[in-house]
Amino acid sequence: MASLPTVTVLEAIQRSTDFLARKGVDSPRLQAELLLAHVLQKPRLKLYLEFDRKLTENEINHLRDLVRRRGLREPLQYIIGRAAFCGRDLLVNRHVFIPRPETEQLAELGWSRLLQCPAPRLALDIGTGSGCIAIALVEHCPETRCIATDRSAEALEVARYNVCEAGLTDRIDLVLGDRLTAVPPQPRFDLIISNPPYIPTAQLASLQPEIRLHEPVLALDGGPDGLDAFRWLAAEARARIRPNGTLLLECGDEQTETVADLLTQHNWIVAHIHPDYTHRPRFVEARPK
Secondary structure, eight states, rough: OHHHHHHBBHHHHHHHHHHHHHTTTTSHHHHHHHHHHHHSSOOOOGGGGGOBBBHHHHHHHHHHHHHHHHTTTHHHHHHHHHHEEEEEEEETTTOOOOOOOHHHHHHHHHHHTTTTTTEEEEEEEEEETTTTHHHHHHHHHEEEEEEEEEEEEHHHHHHHHHHHHTTTTTTTEEEEOTTTTTSSSSSOEEEEOOOOBBBBBGGGGGOHHHHHTTGGGGGOOOOTOOOOOHHHHHHGGGGGGEEEEEEEEOOOOOOHHHHHHHHTTHHHHHEEEETTTTTTEEEEEEEEE
């Protein structure tokens, strides 16, 4: 059987870039480099020092398979099985929503509020997915414990792996359940934080293929108007938070004012509406009245 033609690192990057560009993938050169770096098990920037290195047949075949998957619009994070969040590399797969930079901001807001509370501190992360928020909170806040819930058993398995890998099993409790029914009524929390599903159901079909075809619907579908989770959070979370505690919610585009109104109707004081990195209103911060 004839061997594959010799291909250098630079040639592999160029060919992969051209293929991904034809498939409509955003930032095709960066995506090609990240996939090759994963195949070679080295940092992406080190590829620039090895442009003339010849790839082995196994490396070529492995890269070809990954690039084909990316061309089918499977998210890069699912292909390589990892996603970066607040300085930590986390396991992700099709059972969990891929952490976004906006949610890093949500976590940062969360730990900044927790640090203002007297120790020991207790946080609740609703819809934890990969466990990214819970891990970030306790890593940045000494003497803090977190209960992290999810209604997906498969998602909790991913979170459990990440919590174990971070060495935080003694500080994060993972709970399977929907809404707040799975969490004991006492003690109350210093912080309740959530990045809930907030895409209106009718808009799911118009999302990018990476999201529409691959990410879990449970983490996306927020009901007819995208506000289902915010309604029950506004109604139920107040009984579970300490008098000086904070509720932090990530919202979709143009939802923050509506979410703030929902909270006000349920006797919350809306303290702040925070923008994201693109200067769009994204996070609602509230306290019990």
